Amino acid sequence: MTRWTVDGLTARLERFRLGPVDLDLAPGRVTAVLGSSGAGKTTLLRALAGFVPIETGRIVRDGADVTARPPEARRLGYVPQGLGLFPHRTVERNVSYAFEVKGVVDWRARTRPFLERFDLLPLARRYPARLSGGEAERVALARALAAEPDLVLWDEPWQGLDVEVRHELGLVIEELRATERIPVVLVTHDPTLAFSVGDEFVVLRDGAVVFRGDGARLLAAPTDAFLARFVGFENVVAPADLEDAAAGSLAAWLAERAGPGGVAFPRPWVDAAGPWEGVVRSARPTPEGLRLTVRAGALSVALALPPPWPTPIPAVGDRVRFDLRTEALRPLGAEGAGS
Amino acid sequence: MSGGRVRAPVQPGRREGVPWLVLQIVLAGSLLLLFVLPLYALFTYASPAQIVAAWNDRAVQAAIDLTFYASGIAVLAAVVFAIPLGYLLARHPFPGRSVVEAVVGIPVVVPHLLVGLGLFLLVLPGSPLFRFTNAIGFPVYDTIWGVVLVMVFVSAPYTVLAADLSFRAVDGRVLEASRALGAGPATAFLTVAFPLALRGVVAGLLLTWARAVSEIGGILILAYTVYPGGIYDGPVTSTVSVLVYDLFQDGNLAGAAAVSCVFLLIAFALFLAVRLGERSGWVPWRRGELLP
Numbered sequence: 105m106t107r108w109t110v111d112g113l114t115a116r117l118e119r120f121r122l123g124p125v126d127l128d129l130a131p132g133r134v135t136a137v138l139g140s141s142g143a144g145k146t147t148l149l150r151a152l153a154g155f156v157p158i159e160t161g162r163i164v165r166d167g168a169d170v171t172a173r174p175p176e177a178r179r180l181g182y183v184p185q186g187l188g189l190f191p192h193r194t195v196e197r198n199v200s201y202a203f204e205v206k207g208v209v210d211w212r213a214r215t216r217p218f219l220e221r222f223d224l225l226p227l228a229r230r231y232p233a234r235l236s237g238g239e240a241e242r243v244a245l246a247r248a249l250a251a252e253p254d255l256v257l258w259d260e261p262w263q264g265l266d267v268e269v270r271h272e273l274g275l276v277i278e279e280l281r282a283t284e285r286i287p288v289v290l291v292t293h294d295p296t297l298a299f300s301v302g303d304e305f306v307v308l309r310d311g312a313v314v315f316r317g318d319g320a321r322l323l324a325a326p327t328d329a330f331l332a333r334f335v336g337f338e339n340v341v342a343p344a345d346l347e348d349a350a351a352g353s354l355a356a357w358l359a360e361r362a363g364p365g366g367v368a369f370p371r372p373w374v375d376a377a378g379p380w381e382g383v384v385r386s387a388r389p390t391p392e393g394l395r396l397t398v399r400a401g402a403l404s405v406a407l408a409l410p411p412p413w414p415t416p417i418p419a420v421g422d423r424v425r426f427d428l429r430t431e432a433l434r435p436l437g438a439e440g441a442g443s
Numbered sequence: 444m445s446g447g448r449v450r451a452p453v454q455p456g457r458r459e460g461v462p463w464l465v466l467q468i469v470l471a472g473s474l475l476l477l478f479v480l481p482l483y484a485l486f487t488y489a490s491p492a493q494i495v496a497a498w499n500d501r502a503v504q505a506a507i508d509l510t511f512y513a514s515g516i517a518v519l520a521a522v523v524f525a526i527p528l529g530y531l532l533a534r535h536p537f538p539g540r541s542v543v544e545a546v547v548g549i550p551v552v553v554p555h556l557l558v559g560l561g562l563f564l565l566v567l568p569g570s571p572l573f574r575f576t577n578a579i580g581f582p583v584y585d586t587i588w589g590v591v592l593v594m595v596f597v598s599a600p601y602t603v604l605a606a607d608l609s610f611r612a613v614d615g616r617v618l619e620a621s622r623a624l625g626a627g628p629a630t631a632f633l634t635v636a637f638p639l640a641l642r643g644v645v646a647g648l649l650l651t652w653a654r655a656v657s658e659i660g661g662i663l664i665l666a667y668t669v670y671p672g673g674i675y676d677g678p679v680t681s682t683v684s685v686l687v688y689d690l691f692q693d694g695n696l697a698g699a700a701a702v703s704c705v706f707l708l709i710a711f712a713l714f715l716a717v718r719l720g721e722r723s724g725w726v727p728w729r730r731g732e733l734l735p
Contacts, residue, residue: 153623175622182623184616191617192638192731202624205634231731251624 105131105285106166106254113161115151122147122311124161128304129255129287134277136302137291138334144311145291146185149257152289153182165254181248181256181286185263187240189232195219195243196228202251215250222246222276238269245276249284256280256288262297270297277301295336307331327437332368337434338406340368345403353401354380354428363435370432371395371408374418378427382407384418398424482707489700497701505680507706512675513587513682514655517594521602521651526644529606547603550596555660558596562589563664580673587675589666590682594655601654605647609640641728649717656710659684 107130114123122144129135139145150156152163154175163171170178190198197204199218203211219225222242232240241261248256261277262270278301280288292298298305305322307315315322315331326332332340341358343366349355358367372378374396382398382405389395394409394417407426409418418424489497497503528547532540550558566573566583576583583589613636621631662682670679681689683706690699720726 150619153619155619155622174627175619176625176627178623180623182620184620186614186616188614188616188620190621190635190731194731201621201626201634205621205625205630233731247620247624257623 106287107131108166108255108287109164110152111162111164113148113151113163114159115147115156116159117147117156120144120147120311122151122156123159123313125306125313126316127289127306129289131285131287132281133303134281134288134290134301135304135306136298137289137306137308138293138295138298139308140293140334142310143308145293145308146259147311148308149259149289149291152255153180153257154178179252179254181251181253183244183248183256183258183261185259187244189235189240189243189247191232194229194231195224195235198232198243199224199246199250201247218246218250236269237265238272241265241269241273242276245280249280254286256284256286257291258288259291260293261290262292262294274300295334299335307334326368326434328365329368329436332434332436336370337368338371340366340436341403342366350401354405355401355403357428358403358433361430361433361435363437365436368434368436369428371406372426372428372432374407374409374424375427376425378425380428381423381425384420384422384424386420387418389413389417394418396424398426485700485703485707489697489704493697493701494704497698497705502678502680503686503702503705505677506683506686506702507709508677509587509590509669509675509680510656510683510706513590513594514652516587516591516674517598517655518648518652520591520595521599521648525599525602525647525651526606529603529608529644529647530610530640532603532607533610547600550598550600555593555597555658556664559593559661559664562592562596562661566665582672583665585666585668585670586672587666587669588673590662590669593661593665594658597658597661598651598654601650602644602647605650606640606644609643609647610636612643613639638727638730645726645728649714653710656682656706657684658682659688663688 108127109129110125110127112124112126114121114125116122125148127135137145137148147156151158154173158171161171162169165178175182190201193201196212196215196219200211200215203214208214216225219228222245224239224242224246227235227239227243232243235243248258261273265273274297277288277290281301290298290301299319302319305315305317305319306313307322309330315327322331322335326335326337329340329342341355341362343362343364346355346359346362346366349359361367374394380400382400385397385399385404387394387396392408393411394413396407396409396418398405398407405426407424532543532547562583564570566576566589568584573584576588581588583592617639618631618635621635622628626634659682662685667681667685668679669675669681671677680686683702687699687702687706690696690702717726721729
C-alpha cells in the first residue's frame with residue numbers, strides 16, 4: 105500500500121511549461137489526467153516517471169522524497185503511448201523483462217502467473233508484431249505489473265482500439281483497482297474512458313491544472329467553456345451568441361442566466377408542451393435516442409428524443425418544441441479563469 | 444454538390460499511359476543492364492577451366508586470404524570504433540555535431556589515391572608516426588596493417604552513418620519503458636537500443652566490408668606489395684584488387700578476369716548467406732520482424 109503525493113511540481117520541456125501540479129495518489133484509486141492534445145498530459149506522466157527534469161516541487165512516495173531518483177529506482181509500472189513493447193522480444197520475454205533486469209534467476213517461473221492472469225500463455229512465444237491491439241495491450245499491462253510497481257502510469261490506454269477491446273480493457277482496469285492496491289494514473293483525451301474508470305480527475309490546459317477533483321464535481325461545475333465541452337456538455341453557448349437577443353427569444357432567456365463565459369447545458373428533451381420551438385437541421389438515431397440539432401432563432405441547439413420515437417422521425421425542416429429547465433443550465437466563467 | 448463525381452483512384456499502369464510506362468522501364472532497365480553486363484563480360488571472357496585454375500592457384504589464394512583477413516579486421520575496427528561514434532551522433536546533440544558529421548564524410552568524398560598519399564606521408568620512414576607504429580609492432584608500410592589502415596579509412600564511415608540512423612530510429616518510448624521497468628541506462632542500451640539498432644548496423648557493416656575489399660587506390664600507394672608480418676604469415680602477395688590490376692597491366696586479360704570471377708563468387712556466396720539468414724529469420728538482428 106503506497107501513497108504518492110506530488111507538491112507544486114513544475115517542469116519545462118523546451119518551450120513548454122507544466123504545472124504547478126499537485127496530486128494525491130492513493131492506493132486503489134484511479135486518477136484520470138484529461139486534456140486536449142498538447143495540454144501537457146504526457147509530459148506530466150513522464151515527469152512522474154522521471155524522464156522530464158523537474159524545475160520545482162517534490163514527488164513523495166510514502167513520505168520519502170523520490171524527486172531526484174532515476175526512473176529505474178521509482179518502482180513504476182509505466183505504459184507509454186503506443187505501449188512501448190520490445191519488438192525483438194517474445195511476449196514472454198517482454199513480461200519477464202523486469203525480472204531479468206533485476207537478475208531474478210527463476211524469471212520464467214515468476215513470469216508465468218502474469219501470463220496466466222492476462223491469458224497470454226498461448227501467445228508466450230509470439231513477437232509483438234504479430235499481436236492484435238487488445239493482445240498487445242494485455243502484454244503491456246502484464247509487463248508493467250510484473251515489475252511489481254508501486255504506481256501504474258498509463259498513457260492513452262484506448263488509443264487505436266476497437267469498441268470490443270475497449271470494453272475488455274475497461275474491465276481489466278476495474279480489476280486492477282480491486283486487486284492491486286496501488287494508485288493508477290491514466291492519461292487520456294477521451295472523457296468517456298475517464299468517466300468510466302476514474303476516481304479523481306485532473307484536467308490540464310496549456311500545461312496548467314484547470315480542474316482537480318472527483319467526477320461528480322467535474323460534471324456539476326464545469327468552470328469554463330473548455331471544461332464544459334470537454335466533459336460532454338453538447339450545448340455550450342458563447343457570450344457573443346447571446347448579445348442583441350430579441351426580446352422573448354431563447355437567446356434572451358439564456359442571456360439572463362449566463363455567466364461571463366456564457367452558458368452550457370446538456371441536450372434538452374423534445375417536449376410537445378415545451379415553451380421553445382426550433383427547426384430541425386439534422387436528426388440521427390442512436391442507442392440512447394434520437395439526436396436532433398435544431399435552429400432556435402439565432403442559436404443552434406442539440407436536443408434528444410428518447411425511444412420510442414415517433415414514425416416518421418422528425419425530418420429536416422420540421423418544427424419541434426422542447427423544454428429547458430433553469431436547473432440544467434451551467435453559467436460559465438471566463439475561459440482559463442481557473443478552478 | 445451538383446452532380447460532382449468522385450474521381451477513381453489512379454491505377455498504376457492504366458491511367459499513367461503506356462508511353463510513360465515504357466519510358467520508365469527503358470530508363471530503369473538501362474541502369475540495371477549497366478550493373479549486370481560487366482559481370483557477364485568477366486564470366487564469359489575467362490573460360491571455366493581458367494577460373495578453376497585461378498581458384499587453385501597458390502598466389503591467388505594468398506591474395507584472397509590477405510584480402511579477407513584485412514577486410515575482416517577493418518570490419519572489426521568498425522564494430523569497435525564506428526558503432527560508438529554513430530551512437531554518439533544519434534543520441535547526444537552536442538555543439539559541433541555537424542562538424543563531426545562532415546569529418547565522417549571526408550573518406551567518402553576524398554579520392555582514394557589522395558588518401559593513400561596522405562597516409563603514406565604520415566608514415567614516411569623517419570617520421571614520428573613511422574617510429575611509433577614500428578615500436579608498437581604495427582608497421583604499416585607494405586604490411587597487412589597498411590592495407591587495414593586504408594580499408595578502415597575508406598570503409599568505416601558507412602558503419603558510422605548506418606549506426607547513427609539506426610540508433611536514431613529506435614523508438615524513445617520503448618527505451619523509456621525499459622528504464623521504467625528497472626533497467627539502468629547501460630542495461631537499457633544493451634538489452635533494447637542495441638538489439639533494435641542491430642539490423643541497420645549490420646547493413647552498415649556489410650557495406651563497410653564491401654567497400655573495404657574493393658579498395659585499391661590507397662592500397663596501391665601504402666601497401667602495393669604485402670610482406671608477411673602481423674597476423675598475415677603467408678607468401679609475399681597483394682590484395683585481390685591490386686593483383687587483378689597487376690595482371691591487367693601485364694596484359695594477362697584472361698588471368699585478370701579469372702581472378703575477378705573467383706573473388707566475385709566468394710563475395711556473392713557471402714552476401715547470399717547473409718541474405719538467406721535474414722529471410723529465414725534466424726539471425727538475431729531480424730528477431731521479431733514480420734517476414735514476408
